[in-house]
Amino acid sequence: MPHTVAVLAFDGMAPFELGVVVEVFGLERPELAELDWYELRVCAEEPGRELAAVGGFGLRARYGLDVLAAADTVIVPGATGEVSPALVGALRAAHARGARLVSICSGAFALAATGLLDGRRATTHWRYAGRLAERYPLVEVDPDVLYVDNGDVLSSAGSAAGIDLCLYLVRADHGAAVANTVARRFVVPPHREGGQAQFVEAAVAPVGPGDDGVARSMAWALGRLRAPLTVAGLAREAGMSERSYLRHFARRTGVSPMRWVVSQRVAASLPLLEAGAGSVEEVAGAVGFESAATFRHHFGRVMRTTPSGYRRAFAGRG
Structure with missing residues (x-):
């Protein structure tokens, strides 16, 4: 039913x-x-x-x-x-x-x-x-x-x-x-973690002329989540200094660039876990985490469960 x-x-x-x-x-x-x-x-x-x-x-x-x-x-x-x-x-x-x-x-x-x-x-x-x-x-x-x-x-x-x-x-x-x-x-992002702040100030912040660069850097990062990503690299892709990039990125998203990257990597791991595609270690590497331990740490913070627990609950739904 x-x-x-x-x-x-x-x-x-x-x-x-x-x-x-x-x-x-x-x-x-x-x-x-x-x-x-x-x-x-x-x-x-x-x-x-x-x-x-x-x-x-x-x-x-x-x-x-x-x-x-x-x-x-x-x-x-x-x-x-x-x-x-x-x-x-x-x-x-x-x-x-x-x-x-x-x-x-x-x-x-x-x-x-x-x-x-x-x-x-x-x-x-x-x-x-x-x-x-x-x-x-x-x-x-x-x-x-x-x-x-x-x-x-x-x-x-x-x-x-x-x-x-x-x-x-x-x-x-x-x-x-x-x-x-x-x-x-x-036409909305598929996942924002529940623990993300409501960002009262960010909600009313004006959009600055540098924000197009932030959007460009985000799209660039999403296309290479498996590769190492740094604030310096993201800022370079946006055509900004690191200091300016951090300010514009926080105003646009309410979070730091690397916290955003982590949340996107966790989101990218969900279909892999659901499909049973490889071990937790292999999934961690496929979405850009340096180790399974790092993956488990960040996954737990975002999803309030472990990768293995999520897989047990949702296997076969990918």
Whole structure:
């Protein structure tokens, strides 16, 4: 049976996050015809009633909280207001059935209201992190990451981080190759690690005239991940001094050049691990790590598991 995904719609919601869920889980995907793709259900507390969306238009959800409680994955977009007892009950019922609960942005308030995040780590948009921690002091709020995976309950930061978390779910369900296919259609990067910072300052930094060189150097690096890469080499490819390159690169991506390189090498290793292509040592060399030990260290930091553990979980999905 297809995996059912239910997303909550409500009065006053911002449409972007709902659109992200629909884009990832609701579109027909003829390019993935061999898979049983997800079945998406848009749910509301009062199905059929027009809901006001930010931007001056309305929408109606066909399904109610009974359908939400019966789904395999339940996604709650941003909502910082009061959480109704009916919604809390539906979320708890879904979780008790074994459903995966997911929040995007301030949707973490709804998950926290269930008590399922008590004593656990979660994130939300940096703007709401203090409020979430104050309202739900038993939740360990981490405002500095893109998303947090607790297995059964997942949370993401601001709206665009919802794209990262939705692609992460696809990768967990179907493997890196399928997630990459979805990302290509979405025209977004296929993988940003959950532990990457939200980069408040970088999000509003102006684009400088040297940034074209940064993009050129990134494309160059992606084409030769297996080879040794240094800041000096990347700066040379960008036509900048190292100092200038580091400044422009951080403004563009929010991370250092070498941390970005490491994350790209880890991402490149995922399809190889899934396909069973060689030993961990061979995979490490194929994506540019100096040794298996270095590969394991960085893989663990990015993916929160070992290369062998990832292979056991996802073998055959490449």
